[in-house]
Amino acid sequence: MRVKRYLVNEVSEALPLIRSELGKDAVILSTKDIKTGGFMGMFRKRMTEVVAAIESEGSKPNKSKAAAAPFQAAAVPARTANSAAAAYAGNTGNATAAATAVLDRPDPQITAERAAALLQAAAGHTSSVTADSAAGSIMSALAAGPQAANSMTKPSKSSKVTEDALVSEIRDMKEWIMKLSRQKELDSQPEAIKQLRTRLDEQEVASEWSDKLIDQLMEQIDEGADLSDTRQLWERASAILLDWLKPYEHPGIQPSDRAVYFVGPTGVGKTTTIAKLAAEQTLKKGKKVGFITSDTYRIAAVDQLRTYANILNVPMEVVFSPNEVPRAFERLEDRDVIFMDTAGRNYRSELHVSEVNSMMSAHSGNVFLVMSLTGRTKDMAIVAERFIPYGVRQAVFTKLDETFVYGSLLNIVLEYGLQPAYIASGQTVPDDIDLFQAEAYVGLLLGDPADV
Known part of the structure; x- marks a missing residue:
């Protein structure tokens, strides 16, 4: 040897x-x-x-023993993955499915050349370098045959590491093939569909939801609907998005709500939002309003809310610990509705979240999570994941006027089931805040098809 x-x-x-x-x-x-x-x-x-x-x-x-040659595994099924892949490809004409079948069950009797050919057929027009790389990956998988057999009798750490690496490499190859297949599918879609996808990508809508929307539109095309006209396609897409978002609309602050809490990261506009809603309750609905703030960490945060309190002529209490919250509510017992401003902290920390929750647990009330539309979806998701376990289900989205990208709201609402109650769009008190309306939001998200 x-x-x-x-x-x-x-x-x-x-x-x-x-x-x-x-x-x-x-x-x-x-x-x-x-x-x-x-x-x-x-x-x-x-x-x-x-x-x-x-x-x-x-x-x-x-030659009589050639069938059991170097890559013979410990147990080879009667119907090898190679023959299954070939049969599948012959029956459906789908080379991608055949290559995927090979990668799902790497078989010692599959040659590197056969695997590379399947991969290249799936990829369409790929270079010889890609084919060689694919062959190399499959050869690596084939080499696991004797190692797998040996590991049955004498497991070793090195063979386990090698096996994990090979499985990871095969999985990557499978994902690569599926991406190529998906790309070919996208290339065959109508031009209007491509324009819609471009718009959704620009709005940073998560691929999960944009794919789902496109799939539903393609189903309508398969059923005979003519969506070659861009404006008609936009109308169909708008109708689907409204079906998704309508169940999440929230009526906002109700007459029965006496304690209303606002939580969220620093800098998202919690204090300004409180001032806007307090002015609405005072000036438009004639209610007696009171303020409580626990935001004693940020410089001038108390002074900012106190300024709004003086303008609206409403009382305000400052608390430094959860033990002081019940006393503050007692002092404001004559108020119809009490707004509490919590500290904006780094909510990646569970400690900070539990600290805010302890402030709210002293008196039951309605809680609104405040998030800025200028934030990234991933950052907003982290904040949502911290508060949802504490029963927070309503949200206020601020700074609509500071961005032209609105997909983060759709992502957060659909992913976590948060109900958007209000949309804030500026600094003017009390005008720059409105109840969330799905129709208006979808109009912003999709825009005018003539501008796409």
Whole structure:
């Protein structure tokens, strides 16, 4: 048996060398990450050691045993993944499904050339480099055959690491194929659909929801609807989005609400929102309003709310701990509705969230999570995930006037089931705040199709 060691950056780089020097019947015995070079233990480069071997002419098995050759696994199903993939491809004409079947169940009897051909057929027009890379990945998977058999009798840490790496690589290849298939599907869609997707991407709508919307529109096309006209397509898309958002509309502050809390990160406009809603309750509905603030961490936060309290001629209480909250409510017992401003903190910390929740638990009331539309969906999602376990279900979205991207609201509402109660769009008190209306929001989100 000839054994040879290769030192390469990746396993796929060693495969052409192995095939050219040892032949196509060579077996990869092991792969291992090592560090080479450097100076005094520093600046060492990570490489991959690949050990391959081929049987000498005198020790080769006879032809009757050729079926059990180097890549024979511990147990090979009667219907191999190769034959299943070929049959699937023949029945459906879908090379992507065939290649995916190969990757789902890498079989020792599949040749690298066969796997590469399936992958290349799935990819359509890919380069030879891509095909070689695909073949390399499959060859790596095939090499797991004897290792898998050995691991059944004598498990080892190195074989487990190698197996995990191979599974990860195969999974990546499968995802790559599915992306190519998805891209071809997108390329075949009508031009109006492509324009809609572009608009949704510009609005940073999550792919989960944009794909779902497009799929529903494509179903309507399959049922005979003519959506080649852009404006007609926009109307259909608007109707679908309204069906999604209508159930989440919230009526806002109700006559029965006496305590209303506002929570959220720093800088999103909680204090200004409180002033707007308090002015609405005082000037438009004739209610007696009171303020409580626990935002004693931010400089001048108390002074800001006190200024609004003086303008509206309403009393205000400042609390520093949860123990002081019941006393503050007692002092404002003659008020019809009490608005409480909580501290804006770093809500990545569970400690800060529980601290705010303890302030609110002293007296039951309605809680609104305030978030800015200028924020990223991921950051808003983290805040939502912190407060939802405490029963927060209503939201106020601020700074509508400071952005032209509105998809984050749709993402948060659909993902976490938050009910958008109000939309704030400026600093003017009390005018720059309105109840959330799905129709108006969808109009902003989709825009005018003539401008797309």
